[in-house]
Amino acid sequence: MRLFTKQFAVVLLALSASISCFAVHQVGGQLEMRAVGDVPGHYRILVTNYMESGPRADNQRGGRLGIFRKRDNFLMTQISLQEIGQRQSIIYANEYCANQRNLKFIVATFEADVQLDPATYADLQGYYVSYQTRNRNAGIDNINSPSQTGFTFYLEFPALQQNGQVFVNSSPHFGPINGEYICVGEPFIYPFGATDPDGDELRYSLVTPLDQRGTNQNSVSAGPYPDVRWLSSYGATNAIPGSPPFRIDPQTGQLSVTATQLGLFVFAVKVEEYRNGIKIGEVRRDFQFLVIECPPATTPDPAVQISNRPANLRNATICRGDSALLQATFNSNWNYQWRQDGINIPNATGASLAVRESGRYTVVVSLKTACSKTGNSQDVIINVLDNNAKLAVAGHLCATTGSVKLAVPGGSEVNYQWYRDNQPLAGQTTDSLHITQAGRYWTTLTHKTAGCVFRTDSMSIERSPAVQAVIRSASGSTRICPQDSLQLEGSGGIRYLWLKDNQMIQGATEARHFAKTAGSYVLTASDADGCEGVSTPFLLTQVPPITVVFDSIPAVCGPDNPVYTLVSSPQGGEFSGVGVVGNAFNPKQAGVGNHQLTYTAKAAPECANVTVSRTAVVAPIPTIQLDDITTYKGNTFELAPALTGDPDVFSWTPTTYLSDASVPNPSVVSIAGDITYTISIKNASGCEASDSIRITVLERVWIPDAFSPNGDGQNDVWTLAGIEAFPDAVVTIFNRWGEVIYLSDKGYSKPFDGTMNGTALPTGVYPFTLRTVPEQPVVRGRLMLIR
Structure with missing residues (x-):
């Protein structure tokens, strides 16, 4: 089996091998993530899987993939895959070699339609998608235990929301592949690059393929994922021994090697995606190449020409519906495989090919009875002319002005004829037409060499109604x-x-x-x-401006004043405010207070009001409330009249005993005799009032706080010096329980002697009250009785 695997190589292909497990023999593949473009976060994730054809591959129905957050490998979601489209067989340049070795490989595509919330997928470290499956081909020569080694398809994508904005990106896109093999000792190149739907920069490098994490088919497991185990002397950049060595162009993705060793070799390519110099994602793609010993036969050299055209003509233009016949050098010992734009065309295996589609065509030729070197023809470019030419319109015909340019792409190989309203326009035979007249226009295009005649769509050009500016x-x-x-x-x-x-x-x-x-x-x-x-x-x-004047209003004392006429200019305005009637101010209606009055006039009826204001003061008439006072001789006290009307000028007469005769509350200092005071007040509006107060001065009573009724002739009674000035005075003495033990007659004619009903009272403190005159407050105190 080992000898068999070292005879032929195919891109993405591996030989079938007898192994004990029943897993599908994986050949290669990759992930893609495409933005749908309808709503933010709507994507299609595709798994392209290359497998050995057979019952095991027939049972492969997709499985599940996982989306993880890179920062912590958190599983964001699991997604089930569904197969889309028909499975396609890999087409080989040398079918003889493929059939001889029963090499049958297919490509299956699985898809998941997902709606991801950009706000949820906003981690700036990004996310990754993984799809895991088993097993690799047992015939691989550069890794350890290939039949027990799995695949991890891996793709990274950026945060879907960045700086508060939705970030849209699609991963690189890989086209279909051809079956190829490598001849040992011969230079080999293979176009392995991808395209980016967003125009991002792609950078390519060779890396170690990823093994599966776990042992279950299509398991969903978080990274990091293990690398496959290289055998000795192999690695990411020397997966295929060669001189010059196996390499990939970092900008184009083209693979090249001159192999020095036979065998089946697996390798992986990492494609990194950059936008504005910043990496935003990556994808890995696994493949296999088989290196064989090619017989030392002469390399076939097919020559291709376009039938009925000069032999050196490498391109041709045909009309849609016609065909061009490509004819290669015929040799009954050759296999033929035609390609369009580098991709093998199914069932195109003859020496000639009828072409009906535009493209770059080549033929690959190999010997029918040997796995030899292949020969490649030069490119032939076929351009198919379509009849769907559309008019491009620029400009407009206004009601009386304007012009329109009609244009149609066609190139220098086309003749033009323009028409208006079914009539040809003389001399209008270029690819554009400038018009200033309304009508229905089109043009015909006649290809100079192919003779194809196409008519464009017609365009009705009308003048628009006049613009009515008002x-x-x-x-x-x-x-x-x-x-x-x-x-x-x-x-x-x-x-x-x-x-x-x-x-x-x-x-x-x-x-x-x-x-x-x-x-x-x-x-x-x-x-x-x-x-x-x-x-x-x-x-x-x-409208000329106006100056509005409102004369000042004199203050009045109290509301009982006559109506006052208000004066302003210009005439015709309106007065307003409390107490205003027409052009007069009524103090009685307004009442006491400061009243804001306004006069409003207009420069014209449609203009805004011009308003000035004045304050009408109806001042309160001051009032004074004073009560006569009885006091003791020598007292000092404050006079506190109750005043209204906001007075601010005060005058007391006479000034005897007064601390300040010009304040509202003067102090009477050490009064010695009866006196009558008069106060006069005035407020800011000049309103006045006056009133008088009579002060009666009484003699003062001296009250001792102790006496000793012990019969020694000294202080035997409680003597109140000066009590004789108050003939109506009443003295009351209490015991500690509040009971009256002494009550004098008017005038205190018989002093308290310390007895009650002839019984001597004990030593102690006794409360008392003294009322000198009815209008004066009661004097309260405590006396000490000492035995």
């Missing part, structure tokens, strides 16, 4: 009030330009304009096609 005043007025503007409203278009007195108003490009000065205003309106209309002039005048 100016109106939003208020209906044509006068501008002082210190104000007048709103003008334009209509008739979607773009506008305002002019005043034939001068453009800078920045005035909206449908609405606020005019601040008098003049002649004109509006130019444009419709969606750029057609213009100009309004008739709209004249605005200026």
Whole structure:
């Protein structure tokens, strides 16, 4: 079996081998992630899987893949895959070699349609997709235990939301492959590059293929994923021994090697995706090549020419529906395989090929009875002319102006003839036409060499209605009030330009304009096609400004005052405020207070009010409330009259005993005798009031706080010095329980002697009260009785 595997190599292919497990023999493949483009986060994830054809491959029905967060390998979601399309067989350049060794390989594509929330997939370290399956081909010569080694298909993609914005990206796209083999000792190149749907930069490198994590078929497991185990002397950059060595062009992805050793070799390519110099994703792709010993036969050299054309003609143009016959050198000992744009064409295995589609065609030739070197023809380019030429239109016909350019692509190999309303236009034979008249236009294209005649679609060109630019005043007025503007409203278009007195108003490009000065205003309106209309002039005048005067209003004392006539200018305005009736102010109606009165006038009826104000003061009449006072001789106390009317001037007479006669609350200091004071007050409005207070001065009673009724002739009674000045005085003495033990007659004619009903009272403290005169407060205290 080992000898058999060292005879032939195919891209993505591996020989069938007898192994004990029943897993599908995997050949290669890759993941792709395509943005659908309808709503943010809508993607299709595809698994392209190359497998050995047979019952085991027939049972392969997709499985599941996982999406993980790179930062912590967190599983975001699991997705089931469904097979799409028909499975295709790999087409070999040398079918003889493939059939001889029963090499039958297929490609199956599985897909998942997913809706990912960009807000959920916003981690800036990105995410990865993995799809795992088993097993590899047992005949692989550069890794350890290949039949027990699995595949991990791997793809990285960026955060779907970055800086608050949705980030859209599709992974690199890989085209179909051809069956190929490598002849030992012969230079070999293979176009292995991808294309990027977003135009991102792709960088290629050789890496070690990834093994499966776990042992279950199509398991969903987080990374990191193990590398396959290379046998000694093999690695990522020398997976195929060679001189020059096995390499990949980092910019184009083209593989090259001159192999020095026979065998079946697996390798992997990493494609990194860069946008604006920043890596945003990557994808890995696994493949296999078989290196064989090619017989030292002469390499077939097929020559291809286009039938009925000169032999050196390498390109041709045909009409749609026609065909070109490509004829290669015939040799009954050769196998033929035709290619279109580098891809093998199914069942195109003859010496000739009828071509009906545009493309780059080549033929690969090999010997029928040997796995030898192949020969490749030169390229032949076939261009098929289509009859779906469309007119391109630029410009527009306005009501009286404008022009339109009609154009159609065709190149220098085409003759043109333009028509209007079914009539040919003399001299109009280029690829474009400039028109200023309405009508229905088209052109015919006649290919100079192929003779194909095509007619374009027809285009009806009409003049648009005239743009009616109109100016109106939003208020209906044509006068501008002082210190104000007048709103003008334009209509008739979607773009506008305002002019005043034939001068453009800078920045005035909206449908609405606020005019601040008098003049002649004109509006130019444009419709969606750029057609213009100009309004008739709209004249605005200026209303002269006015100066409003409101004379001051004298203050009055109290509401009982006559009605006051208000004076203002200019006439015709309106007074308002509390107490205002017409042009007069009524203090009684207004009442006491400071009243804000206004006078409002207008420069014109449509203009804003001009208002001035004055304060009408109806001042309160001050009042004084004073109560007569009885006090003791020598007392110092404060006079505290109750005042109203907001007085601010005070005068007391006489000034005897007073601390300050010009304040509302003076102090009476050490009064010695009866006196009557008069206070006069005045407020800010000049309103006055006065009142008097009578002060009666009484003699003072001296009250001792202790006496000793012990019969020694000293302090035997409680003597109150000065009590004789108060003939109506009443003294009451209590024990500690609040019981009355002594109550004098009026005047305290019999002093307290320390007894009660003839019984001596014990030593102690006794509370007392003394009422000198009824209008004075009761004097309260405690006396000490000492035995």
